[in-house]
Amino acid sequence: MTDCGCEKARRDLEEYLRHEVCKTAHADIEEHLDNCPGCRDEALVARTLTDVVARACKETAPEELRDRVLARLRAAHTTA
Template sequence: MTDCGCEKAKAELEEYLHNELRGEDASDIQEHLAHCGDCSDEHLVGRTLTEAVQRACRETAPEDLRDQVLLKLRTIQSAH
């Protein structure tokens, strides 16, 4: 394999993070990240953000907060 370069690695980083690349493309990005500190740092930031969003999506609001929000929405809707 040859180094795909920073331009390709950064352009396809989002797809790489979400396992949306074909095998060879994913391997090229993985190899590049292993040897490029700048792209590896960017990958770490992307991975950290992706994991934080995934955790946040699994969380649920406390029941009383949900009730307050729903009541406020109904109040706003009824006024229009």
């Protein structure tokens, strides 16, 4: 394994976090993150953001809010 450097680690960070890079690249990026606080911090932010967005996408709006939004959309479509 070799440290891939900041440029490559940051360029491939999203794919790394989604496990979409080959094993060699994954190991190289992992090694870099272990030794580079700046890239490690960036990876933590990206991972946290990805997790928050994923959780938010699983939530559903309350039925009352959903009905109000749909009613307004229908009304806007009718007057347009």
